Amino acid sequence: MEITGWGNYPVIQADGFSFETTDQLNHFLKKTDTCIAYGMGRSYGDSALNHRVVFSRRLDKILDFDSKQGVVTCESGVTLADIINTYLPGGWFLTVTPGTKFITAGGAVASDVHGKNHHKAGCFCESVICFDIMLPDGSIVACNRENNPDLFRATCGGMGLTGIILTVTLKLQPVKSSNIRETIMRCQNLDVVFDLFERYESTTYSVAWIDCQAKGENIGRSVLMVGEHADSGNLAPPAVKPSISIPFNFPGFCLNRYSISVFNHLYFRKNPGYESGRIVSLDTFFYPLDAIDMWNRIYGKNGFTQYQLVLPKAASLKGLRAILEKIASAGMGSFLAVLKLFGRENDNYLSFPMEGYTLALDFKMQPGLFPFLDILDAIVLDHGGRLYLTKDVRMKRDVFINGYPRWKEFERLRTQEHMKDKFNSLQSIRLEI
Amino acid sequence: MKLLILGANSDVAHAISKKFAKEKKCDLYLASRDMALLEKKTRDIKARYDVDATAVSFDAVDYSSHKDFYERLDPKPDGVILAFGYLGDQIKAQEKFSEAKTVIESNYMGAVSILEIIAGDFEKRGSGFIIGISSVAGDRGRQSNYIYGSAKGAVSLYLGGLRNRLSKKNIHVMTVLPGFMRTKMTQNLELPEKLMAEPDEAAEDIYRAYKKKRNIIYTKWFWKYIMLIIRNIPEPIFKRMSM
């Protein structure tokens, strides 16, 4: 069968294995050489790709729910959308959610995903109490911060390279409403948006859309959106079906037109540049792109990649300005990028966030793109930053090693536990980890 | 309300269990062979819907156990959903009667054996409903799956007769005729993507039809028309086609 990640690049031939019980998986691992877990395939690059993949989607059972504590134990193929639909009516929501709900619990752990509240709540795995994982020899190990702490730190953010996560026990947060009270602010440039991010540090959620084509004084022209859970309102689960679907691969130029108009609408409508307290649904606030099913096809059949970097806070202003300048003059990137201020980093070996600013933008696959991204990589490294593995499809080994100083501990565990013989993705092969 | 799901490990059965637990807040008996898997599905229902669910061991082809199996259910179910089934391998079934026999027994004989016991009890109590899952494969014999198809055809006829008998006692019998559904039964087959139903979609259709007390439903809906055409192709032409 053909498989690919969210970026539709690369597309490869693979054998897929689907299973429902741990015995079936155990049996498969015994007779297979190398493989990698594949959840919902929402990672953009090649971290879930190999010529043999283990599909987790049939592991879609919820095993326990403590309705007093809001603690749920589910199998790793359960999606975040399923958790929300099931428990939001009872007043529980994910403690941390990324910008799409169509990912699995296993994928959320493996990428240690972050959301708009990273500065307050940290990564997804901060809300993980424990998980079960199957190791190369087929044994199942229960993992938390006390038992098998090394395996815990390696697996959270470990991109599926330590084993197949089977179950995840997760703490949800209580909410009083399925709405968010949102404030939107217009920011003329990078200084202004940085200043506002820091001023709104005590607000739970914050993120900005930034115009990557702005130049000179206007570099960093953006719209900052901050929000809190509303204190009243209904708890109805969100609508089930995405409203619009992109049925086939779109010619690439359409997306820029679409995003330009959305941005301009937000940016120029705001007068005097500030709108406070509007009530929006969780779906609108957290998952705007989920409303367009398969929006990734909008980039056309050659696919695209998302470039997500983070820079330490002290180096962020200088570094981001340099990067945005390069992007604006190259004219290759998407019009819009996402900007966010992260809180402190955790001690998982390969988790992406560190305290500082992160920028994410899409690049349609095109000639000259990879050499251009190599130039950006150099700026990122010079400023002490790194790239997000779950978005990556092309970084070189030295970029990885320099960005993730704890790679050695990760590597040691992988060698010691024979994980290198069993769990590899095209990404891990490229990065030689 | 208490519901009995026969063949509860089927992917469609699980989707139906969830739908009924969610909408009707009913307690469930989940009956099937693989108990480890069944325990997991029981936990799934309980964790999601705050209803009770019990796993019970049941083998459709172990006919002599059926009476005991049903007698031990306490309280008795208010409704039953029959979902077990076995597709088998047509070529193998042509060559080896043991395969054909398993197909016929697991789809048809098992259904007759257990449903007669349940129908008797419902009739005595004067209440209850039965939802039986047959297949569009039973609508016309085709070379690619006529052994399975004939067993399902028998199930459809059987359910029709049962409906006729029990309607006098206000007991509703509904026949479900699915087309292609994306389940473990079909995971290794190459089927036309556009015609596939997700288990959840089938469960929605079945629940809606149950509420409306429909007699016979196709899922997805367009199978009604596909099968109308297929049933009406004249035999002299049909026999020369490869379907």
Ligand SMILES: Cc1cc2nc3c(=O)[nH]c(=O)nc-3n(C[C@H](O)[C@H](O)[C@H](O)COP(=O)(O)OP(=O)(O)OC[C@H]3O[C@@H](n4cnc5c(N)ncnc54)[C@H](O)[C@@H]3O)c2cc1C
């Ligand atoms: C629209 C959109 C918005 C996004 N927004 C954000 C965001 O705001 N923040 C953020 O952090 N990320 C974001 N992402 C990225 C996404 O959250 C991650 O890539 C996530 O890991 C995808 O999960 P998945 O289930 O699709 O896993 P896949 O993409 O299938 O796999 C991702 C990785 O997880 C591993 N994996 C999956 N399942 C298991 C398992 N059971 N056991 C072991 N390893 C496993 C895979 O091997 C692979 O390395 C976004 C993606 C999209 C498409």
Ligand SMILES: NC(=O)c1ccc[n+]([C@@H]2O[C@H](COP(=O)([O-])OP(=O)(O)OC[C@H]3O[C@@H](n4cnc5c(N)ncnc54)[C@H](OP(=O)(O)O)[C@@H]3O)[C@@H](O)[C@H]2O)c1
């Ligand atoms: N999938 C389709 O495209 C399709 C199309 C038309 C009709 N159908 C019918 O729809 C129903 C559900 O199908 P599905 O696709 O959900 O199937 P499925 O996932 O393959 O499940 C079938 C289940 O039947 C159970 N079963 C088989 N033999 C049994 C026996 N002797 N005793 C007890 N249980 C037995 C098995 O339970 P254990 O795991 O416990 O052994 C199995 O889990 C079946 O009747 C099928 O024939 C399916």
